[in-house]
Amino acid sequence: MQPAPVLCGIGTSLPDRVVTNDDLAARLDTSDEWIRTRTGIRERRTVDPGTATGDLAHAAAQGALKSAGSAAVDLVILATTTPDHPCPATAPHVAQRLGLTGVPAWDLAAVCSGFVYALACASSFVRSGSAARVLVIGADTYSTITDPDDRSTRAIFGDGAGAVVVRAGTADEDGAIGPVTLGSDGSLKDAILVDAGGSRRPLPDGLAQDGRYFTMQGKTVFRHAVERMSQSAEKVRTEAGWSTGDVDCLVAHQANARIIDAVAAQMGLAPEQCALSIERLGNTAAASIPLAMAEAARSGQLRAGSRVLLTAFGGGATWGAAALTWPDVTPVSI
Amino acid sequence: MTAIPVQSVREQMIALLSARFGLEEESVAPETTFSSMELDSLALVEFSIALQEDFGVPVGEEEFTAENTVDEVAELMAGKLTAQDPVG
Numbered sequence: 001m002q003p004a005p006v007l008c009g010i011g012t013s014l015p016d017r018v019v020t021n022d023d024l025a026a027r028l029d030t031s032d033e034w035i036r037t038r039t040g041i042r043e044r045r046t047v048d049p050g051t052a053t054g055d056l057a058h059a060a061a062q063g064a065l066k067s068a069g070s071a072a073v074d075l076v077i078l079a080t081t082t083p084d085h086p087c088p089a090t091a092p093h094v095a096q097r098l099g100l101t102g103v104p105a106w107d108l109a110a111v112c113s114g115f116v117y118a119l120a121c122a123s124s125f126v127r128s129g130s131a132a133r134v135l136v137i138g139a140d141t142y143s144t145i146t147d148p149d150d151r152s153t154r155a156i157f158g159d160g161a162g163a164v165v166v167r168a169g170t171a172d173e174d175g176a177i178g179p180v181t182l183g184s185d186g187s188l189k190d191a192i193l194v195d196a197g198g199s200r201r202p203l204p205d206g207l208a209q210d211g212r213y214f215t216m217q218g219k220t221v222f223r224h225a226v227e228r229m230s231q232s233a234e235k236v237r238t239e240a241g242w243s244t245g246d247v248d249c250l251v252a253h254q255a256n257a258r259i260i261d262a263v264a265a266q267m268g269l270a271p272e273q274c275a276l277s278i279e280r281l282g283n284t285a286a287a288s289i290p291l292a293m294a295e296a297a298r299s300g301q302l303r304a305g306s307r308v309l310l311t312a313f314g315g316g317a318t319w320g321a322a323a324l325t326w327p328d329v330t331p332v333s334i
Numbered sequence: 335m336t337a338i339p340v341q342s343v344r345e346q347m348i349a350l351l352s353a354r355f356g357l358e359e360e361s362v363a364p365e366t367t368f369s370s371m372e373l374d375s376l377a378l379v380e381f382s383i384a385l386q387e388d389f390g391v392p393v394g395e396e397e398f399t400a401e402n403t404v405d406e407v408a409e410l411m412a413g414k415l416t417a418q419d420p421v422g
Contacts, residue, residue, distance in 0.1 A: 038376065222379045223395060262380045265354060266387065 003132075005123040005177040006169030007324060010331045011063020012294045013056045013161045014281070015047040021155070030151040040257020044158025044282030046143040054084040056161035057094045057139035060290070063332035064135065064163035065098070073098075073165070075131040076105035077121055079114025079138045079286040081315070082145055083107055086197070094137065111192060112253050112314030113182075114138055114286035115162070119310070119322055120180040122166040129168075137163040140285035145194055147213035156256065157214075158282030162290025174304045175327025179239035181232050182320040188224060191217045192315030225259050225313040230266035232321035233311035237267075240323040244268045246307055249296060249326075253312035254278040254288035263311065275301060285314070294331035304328035338415040344408040346388065351404075354384055362404060369400035385411065391418055 020043045021032035035041055047056070057078055065071045076098075078091035089107035110117040115138035122134035139161035146153040169176065196211030197203045203212060229252055237247060250269055252260045257278050264274050275296035277288070284291055289310055296302040306326040313319045344364060352359045357371055368378060382395040385407075391414040398407050 038374070219375060219379050219395060222376055223383060226380065226383055256376075258376055258380070262383065266383070 003126055003129060003168035004171035005126040005166045006173055006175040007164050007177060007327050008167045008169075008175055008329065009064045009066070009068025009165035010290060010294050010297065010329055011060045011065070011067050011163045012291055012331060012333045013059035013063065014333075015045045015051060015056065015159050017046050017048060018043050019046050024151070024155055028149070028151040028154065030155060035155045038256075038258070039156055040276075040278050041155065041282045042279050045160055047141050047159045051141075052084040053080050053082045053139045053141045053161070054090045054094050056141065056159065056287075057090065057137045057163070058097050059334040060139060060161035060163040060287075061094060061098055061135055061137050063334040064137075064165050067329055067332040068165035068167070070133070071099065073100055073133050073135045074103055075122070075125055075134040076100060076103055077108055077118040077134065077136050078105070079108045079110065079118040079136070080140050081109050081111050081114065081285065082141045091137075110286075110314055110318040110320075111316060112255060112283070112285050112288065113312040113316070113318040113320050114314065115289045116180075116310055116312045116320035116322055117182060117318065119164070119166070119177065120182055120320060123177050123180055123322075126166060126168050132168045134166045135163060136166055137161065138286035138288070138290050140287055142214065142283075142285055145214045150213065152218060153214055153216055156283045158284050160281060160284040160287040160291050162287045162294060164290055174325050175329070176325055178323040179236040180320070180322040181235050182318070183228065183232065184316050184318045186316065188220070188317035191220045191224070191317060222256070222259060224317055225255055226262045226266065228313045228317070228319040229253070229259070229311040229321070230263045232319050233263070233309045234267060236321045236323040237309055242307060242323065247273065247309055248306040249273055249275055249302055249308045251275040251289055251292050251296065251308060251310050253314070254281065254292055255283050255313070294333070297326070297329065297331050302326045336416070338412045340405065340408045340412045343389075343412045343415070344404060347385070347404060347408055347411070350384055350388055351381070354381065364405040364408070365403050367401055367403050368398075373400065375400070389415060391415060
């Protein structure tokens, strides 16, 4: 029988530095009230200079391996769009630091949908028998790519990492990952963008820095995020054979509390069915879904057997969703 | 072509505003603007998605602004519904 992918461990890592809305208001033309009503965010974490995405990814991965009760892994996928270096990928170094030298390891760039994309890859490797234990990490440090003077992005993003272990198991056990869907629409490539620094527009020598920072077209992203996240979550819900009433928890990418509210409303779910970590962590990009899952598990919102929908939308544009039952795991924070 | 009455569209819109944004239905009149309901730009995007879902016709958020009234948008929606009515 074909093996089923089963989530069996989860770990998280956050930088110590807390940046509150008042901290931002002290240097930007914004206020705690403006940020809270527009985004639902009160504070976020940011790395200090010298700490990179790979450091957070490594710590979260250590937590996930501890939570899974085994350090055995035969594949590492790191979802990130803030790698330690433009080249090479960050995943091999993270794997090596975990004592996993030799296993295949790569970065996956799907912006805020990265974790769902990586989970989909892991699931496919397990289903095909090509891997038995996959470490899936979502880690980002958007504080390194947002403009310190741009209140619209600076207020939204936070740094962090989350990781899970997906092992080969059976479809009827808690933790089993069921239907997964992915999609993209490159006509929206400019809606979420770091314009310069790639091959289309290399960063010039000298001091000119135009285009180096992350930009986002808020209203366009809001609309497409709500539509794509609700549609893809509904797709996997239907494929899983679940009615709306069967869903215990929606773990949506933590882009903005109002996007999550709107997605829930579109799907006919109550706000209290949504996992929410955005208030304390902001939008942590590829890390947001594992961080929100871990927080929901710690608070008791997610319990063994809970029927969970994951859904995400990110730059590209990309989107994806997955249905799973929650396993009996204890998240480990490092 | 049978024209879709603005009044029925307005009633459905006001019910939607109440359900999605917690507004008292009695507080929303035909001439009420979205800005006076204190709906910000993101809420207007959300409302345009909800309208699209509820009425089954495409609605872009650029098709109305915070300064439009309820009836102006009701007329817009009635026009869209009338145009796509295959029976009338």
